[in-house]
Amino acid sequence: MISMNKKLEGKVVLVAGAGGIGNALAIRYAEEGAKIVLGDIELATAEEAAHQISVMGGEAIALRLDGADEASVASAVSTCCDTFARLDGAHxxxxFLADGNPQIGVLELPIEIYDETQRVNARGFYLCTRAVLPRMIEGGGGSIVYTSSAVADAPSPAQVAYAMSKAAGHALMRHVATRFGAQGIRANTIAPAMTIHARIEKLVPPEMIEWARSAAAIKARVGRPDDIAAMGALLLSDDGSYITGQVISIDGGTTMRP
Structure with missing residues (x-):
């Protein structure tokens, strides 16, 4: 059932990107009282979460969203405002995760994979930001949360295109926080390490999960989508109203920045 302790009561939140993490985000934000628009390039995945939210007594709309397509993003934002008359938050x-082979570096990675990684991960975040900002400013402010990755700040012999795209997202977040803070806009980034959910468990060998566990300071388990959702709920809420411009690691102490 929907929680009685609702950090996001009365807020409208767009979640761009469903799946193992995205569905958990949408469900947690609905539990906190938000009205949700959840979009993904795989509509059926977003519909699963929207149905679950409806069963719990919340309000959610699922739609097909290609985050790297300007018209698709604009349509999703319009749905938020046309249906719920406002937009308070966006996660x-x-x-795009094709750059995942640990044996491939800058000399071996096909330029097509590099280009698509930047188009989706860097350009897509840029387009979403451009779409949500004017609506939030018109409404008196809002909070944008970006999902990144520990690889954006960690040295690695692999995932060069993916790490570059996520580092670009950090620069975008800091720009938004700095330029639009006076207009009531907050922006923050959540940077997880390995986050296990049903889809990932089918793809990742057990030894890789064990490696992730051993790399973290917390040894009891690896990260879960609910860990990211809990921080996202804080950052989108009024409880997080003095937090902006931050990259927050949700990785069990895998990385430790000053």
Missing amino acids: INFG
């Missing part, structure tokens, strides 16, 4: 969460 930009989608990603």
Whole structure:
């Protein structure tokens, strides 16, 4: 059932990117009282979460969203405002993950994979930001949360295109926080390490999960989507009203920045 302790009561939140993490975000934000618009390039995945939210007594709309397509993003934002008359928060969460082979570096990675990684992960976050900002400013302010990755700040012999795209997202977040803070806009980034959910468990060998566990300071488990959703709920809420411009690691102490 929907929680009685609702951090996001009365807020409208767009979650761009469904799936293992995105669905958990949407469900947690609905539990906190938000009205949700959840979009993904795979509509059926977004519909699963929207149905679950409806069963819990919340309000959610699922739609097809290609985060790297300007018209698709604009349509999703219009749906938020046309249906719920406002937009208070956005969690930009989608990603292109083809650059995942640990044996491939800058000399071996096909330029087509590099280009698509930047188009979706960097350009897509840019387009979503451009679409949501004017509506939030018109409404008196809002909060944007970006999902990144620990690889954006960690040295690695692999995932060069993916790490570059996520580092670009950090620069975008800081720009938004600095330029639009006076207009009531907050922007923050959540940077998880390995986050396990049903889809990932089918793809990741057990030894990789064990490696992630051993790399973290917390050894009891690896990260879960609910860990990201809990922080996202804080950052989107009035409880997080003095937090902006931050990259927050949700990784069990895998990384530790000053």
